[in-house]
Amino acid sequence: MSKFAVMGHGVVGSGTVELWYKNEKLIKEKQGIDLELGYILDIREFPGLPYSDRFTKDINDILNDDDVKVVAEVMGGVNPAYDFVKKCLERGKSVCTSNKELVAKKGAELIACAKAHNCSFLFEASTGGAIPIIRPMHTCLAGNEITAIEGILNGTTNYILTQMIENGTDMQTALTEAQQKGYAERDPSADIEGHDACRKICILSSLAFGRHVYPEWVHTEGITGIAPEDTKTAAANGYAVKLIGSVKRCDNGKILPMVAPRFVPLTSQLGHVTDVFNAIMVHGNGFDEVMFYGKGAGKLPTASAVLGDIIDCAKASGTITACTWDDSPDDSFIEKYTDVPVSMYIRCEDVSEKEIAELFGSVKFLASDNNTVAFITPEKKESEIDALCASLGDKVKNRIRVL
Amino acid sequence: MSKFAVMGHGVVGSGTVELWYKNEKLIKEKQGIDLELGYILDIREFPGLPYSDRFTKDINDILNDDDVKVVAEVMGGVNPAYDFVKKCLERGKSVCTSNKELVAKKGAELIACAKAHNCSFLFEASTGGAIPIIRPMHTCLAGNEITAIEGILNGTTNYILTQMIENGTDMQTALTEAQQKGYAERDPSADIEGHDACRKICILSSLAFGRHVYPEWVHTEGITGIAPEDTKTAAANGYAVKLIGSVKRCDNGKILPMVAPRFVPLTSQLGHVTDVFNAIMVHGNGFDEVMFYGKGAGKLPTASAVLGDIIDCAKASGTITACTWDDSPDDSFIEKYTDVPVSMYIRCEDVSEKEIAELFGSVKFLASDNNTVAFITPEKKESEIDALCASLGDKVKNRIRVL
Numbered sequence: 050m051s052k053f054a055v056m057g058h059g060v061v062g063s064g065t066v067e068l069w070y071k072n073e074k075l076i077k078e079k080q081g082i083d084l085e086l087g088y089i090l091d092i093r094e095f096p097g098l099p100y101s102d103r104f105t106k107d108i109n110d111i112l113n114d115d116d117v118k119v120v121a122e123v124m125g126g127v128n129p130a131y132d133f134v135k136k137c138l139e140r141g142k143s144v145c146t147s148n149k150e151l152v153a154k155k156g157a158e159l160i161a162c163a164k165a166h167n168c169s170f171l172f173e174a175s176t177g178g179a180i181p182i183i184r185p186m187h188t189c190l191a192g193n194e195i196t197a198i199e200g201i202l203n204g205t206t207n208y209i210l211t212q213m214i215e216n217g218t219d220m221q222t223a224l225t226e227a228q229q230k231g232y233a234e235r236d237p238s239a240d241i242e243g244h245d246a247c248r249k250i251c252i253l254s255s256l257a258f259g260r261h262v263y264p265e266w267v268h269t270e271g272i273t274g275i276a277p278e279d280t281k282t283a284a285a286n287g288y289a290v291k292l293i294g295s296v297k298r299c300d301n302g303k304i305l306p307m308v309a310p311r312f313v314p315l316t317s318q319l320g321h322v323t324d325v326f327n328a329i330m331v332h333g334n335g336f337d338e339v340m341f342y343g344k345g346a347g348k349l350p351t352a353s354a355v356l357g358d359i360i361d362c363a364k365a366s367g368t369i370t371a372c373t374w375d376d377s378p379d380d381s382f383i384e385k386y387t388d389v390p391v392s393m394y395i396r397c398e399d400v401s402e403k404e405i406a407e408l409f410g411s412v413k414f415l416a417s418d419n420n421t422v423a424f425i426t427p428e429k430k431e432s433e434i435d436a437l438c439a440s441l442g443d444k445v446k447n448r449i450r451v452l
Numbered sequence: 453m454s455k456f457a458v459m460g461h462g463v464v465g466s467g468t469v470e471l472w473y474k475n476e477k478l479i480k481e482k483q484g485i486d487l488e489l490g491y492i493l494d495i496r497e498f499p500g501l502p503y504s505d506r507f508t509k510d511i512n513d514i515l516n517d518d519d520v521k522v523v524a525e526v527m528g529g530v531n532p533a534y535d536f537v538k539k540c541l542e543r544g545k546s547v548c549t550s551n552k553e554l555v556a557k558k559g560a561e562l563i564a565c566a567k568a569h570n571c572s573f574l575f576e577a578s579t580g581g582a583i584p585i586i587r588p589m590h591t592c593l594a595g596n597e598i599t600a601i602e603g604i605l606n607g608t609t610n611y612i613l614t615q616m617i618e619n620g621t622d623m624q625t626a627l628t629e630a631q632q633k634g635y636a637e638r639d640p641s642a643d644i645e646g647h648d649a650c651r652k653i654c655i656l657s658s659l660a661f662g663r664h665v666y667p668e669w670v671h672t673e674g675i676t677g678i679a680p681e682d683t684k685t686a687a688a689n690g691y692a693v694k695l696i697g698s699v700k701r702c703d704n705g706k707i708l709p710m711v712a713p714r715f716v717p718l719t720s721q722l723g724h725v726t727d728v729f730n731a732i733m734v735h736g737n738g739f740d741e742v743m744f745y746g747k748g749a750g751k752l753p754t755a756s757a758v759l760g761d762i763i764d765c766a767k768a769s770g771t772i773t774a775c776t777w778d779d780s781p782d783d784s785f786i787e788k789y790t791d792v793p794v795s796m797y798i799r800c801e802d803v804s805e806k807e808i809a810e811l812f813g814s815v816k817f818l819a820s821d822n823n824t825v826a827f828i829t830p831e832k833k834e835s836e837i838d839a840l841c842a843s844l845g846d847k848v849k850n851r852i853r854v855l
Contacts, residue, residue, distance in 0.1 A: 068595055069595070071597075071738075072595060072596060072597055076594060079590075079662065080594060080774050081773040180742055181591075181592030184587075184588065184592050185584035185587065185592070187482075188584075188591070188760060188763075188764060189584030189587050189588070189756075189760040190584065190756065191479060191482070191483060191759070191763045191764075192472070192758075192760050192763060193756055193759075194474075194475055194478055318721070318724060318745055321724045334475070334752075335474075335475070335582070335752045335756035335759070336582035336746060336747065336757075337750075337752070337753055339584065340743075340744075340745040340746065341742070341745075342721055342742060342744075342745065343739060343741060343743065347740075349737075349740070350739050350740055352595070352738055353596055353738035354739075355595075356594070356595025357591060357592040357593060360594045360595060370484040371482060371483050371484070
């Protein structure tokens with residue numbers, strides 16, 4: 050019999066314990082494993098639970114118990130999670146985490162530490178919540194070269210944008226609504242400024258391309274600049290505005306990770322992903338494209354992913370090599386986004402369609418009312434579009450890249 | 453160094469070999485495996501290929517080579533595939549197959565044979581082509597009880613229905629078009645009568661609920677009865693008509709697998725899956741719902757799934773227990789579909805809305821023009837809806853269940 054431990058009894062941690070006890074019998078039968086919940090680490094007291102006897106405040110209880118083979122880290126934040134995870138790995142205990150910040154900032158180091166101690170560091174729950182994405186990428190899709198990934202990786206911003214698209218709500222009202230429903234934090238900056246999605250695209254990029262992509266290397270824009278007239282123009286022309294975390298392999302072999310709002314055509318499955326749902330589209334040289342869709346957050350959905358990892362670690366012997374990547378000495382493998390061709394939605398005022406056509410070439414005009422002209426440019430290097438926009442000065446009111 | 457063999461050099465087989473050679477270096481590095489393509493079994497000659505020296509016409513070359521640890525069966529049909537697969541498993545060689553007919557008809561026996569000889573029988577490619585679904589179900593989602601599955605499992609019929617919905621094409625014209633594009637066989641009956649989707653829902657049901665579901669136990673309807681006026685009425689009311697393979701756990705513990713056309717609301721992701729694409733929505737008690745989307749057929753997409761299985765087998769030692777199920781002594785665990793509540797779209801002629809409302813209760817009327825009345829019933833046992841329809845005789849022109 051081996052044991053697992055859960056570090057942190059917050060939303061995800063308590064969900065992991067709840068889901069384990071709910072499905073324990075089924076899991077053991079189906080997976081053929083003999084596993085028990087040994088410890089729950091939390092500094093708080095949780096009396097009166099059927100498993101109150103499992104709580105400890107001392108990490109050493111977990112570290113010193115040789116029967117503990119797997120530890121779930123669901124505390125969040127880098128400290129003290131990083132220290133605790135490292136100590137577990139150094140004792141040869143595999144760690145499963147839902148902590149995207151930890152993976153995005155310290156992934157390469159913790160993966161190397163796990164390898165050195167013949168155990169695994171898994172993180173299915175860190176990206177896309179309940180959605181199976183990390184493991185399918187390194188197992189089912191393992192026969193392919195991954196060429197690109199595009200995902201709706203943050204439920205809060207997708208909820209806000211859905212409200213703006215479907216009900217014409219303005220950004221601030223939609224955000225307040227999201228906060229009232231518990232979808233957004235009191236300080237929503239990590240979500241609406243794109244940092245949360247950035248951590249997730251770092252993780253997916255690192256896994257797909259084999260080298261750690263650090264958050265500070267990723268050009269990241271949030272959704273705060275989007276106006277209801279942008280989402281309205283998009284909808285009227287067969288697009289939805291979505292915050293997209295993306296990465297692609299460029300022709301020169303470099304990769305371009307980015308987080309930014311995008312005009313997503315409704316002919317793409319991603320265009321129909323609404324509310325707090327997440328979805329991730331992956332492109333590869335054999336399977337072409339596959340998409341994974343589901344709940345990107347929440348107590349039991351995230352717990353589902355953590356538990357899947359715990360089960361995998363309990364069955365595996367040694368490091369699960371395929372779910373690893375190397376550290377990167379520098380960012381020279383990251384392409385400069387301004388050097389890459391892109392098609393752009395632009396909304397201008399006080400300028401004629403004729404002037405726009407002369408400047409940008411064969412654009413697609415979307416809406417021209419009063420003194421507003423909205424259009425989509427042909428594909429050009431982003432730096433060239435920048436230069437053209439600069440020549441228009443403050444007549445340019447907004448710009449959103451097209452997916 | 454271990455070897456794998458490919459049995460059958462048709463579309464999927466040649467794709468598997470092509471994708472292997474294309475990505476061999478990447479696969480070996482990332483997965484940490486030492487694997488070579490040892491043999492390709494085919495009765496035909498394939499001279500002039502870079503790997504022509506790997507061909508054999510004799511299964512014994514594969515069976516007698518102890519270095520061959522994994523065999524891909526991509527011949528299709530039950531004979532001689534079944535014999536060949538069994539012989540491989542009896543020698544302790546794991547088998548990966550894209551052959552849905554073989555898995556649906558002989559899965560339980562071949563799984564037991566693999567277990568008895570400490571190897572695996574995997575079939576990711578048998579359902580949903582390139583789409584990762586089998587492995588995510590028994591790994592990522594392993595912490596959950598699966599409660600229901602609904603899928604667009606056949607690309608040919610989805611192409612035909614998409615043409616009917618988007619262009620008002622009639623069934624026969626759309627079918628001919630599908631045949632011209634190579635999406636449909638010359639004898640299209642396995643697709644349009646639902647047998648192909650039936651095999652796939654058998655596989656998913658067996659995996660989700662742990663007991664073999666045989667095709668003859670599954671109520672199966674095809675798409676031949678669908679008229680353009682049905683798809684038109686659906687579209688005008690926020691639905692798409694899709695051929696859905698489904699299974700759910702009923703309150704009495706039995707399961708209800710079924711293949712039938714459905715009115716799918718466009719609020720569901722499945723409603724937006726068009727053309728030859730497949731998608732599978734899975735429901736569980738932790739993750740809630742996740743959907744997997746991609747190419748359900750084709751040379752390289754199917755090869756991608758086969759190759760993922762080959763890699764997994766090359767890495768695994770012994771049987772991958774989680775990807776198995778038991779045989780079923782009888783069909784007593786299958787619920788009778790007529791006993792289960794369902795909501796139904798019904799199209800009638802020569803009957804008034806008043807009569808319909810008196811018969812069916814609070815229906816939702818969809819369209820009433822000339823002498824046609826189309827409506828959706830409230831949820832009732834299907835046998836009750838049958839009885840009510842019988843009382844209307846041949847005034848009932850069509851009926852399609854609502855998802």
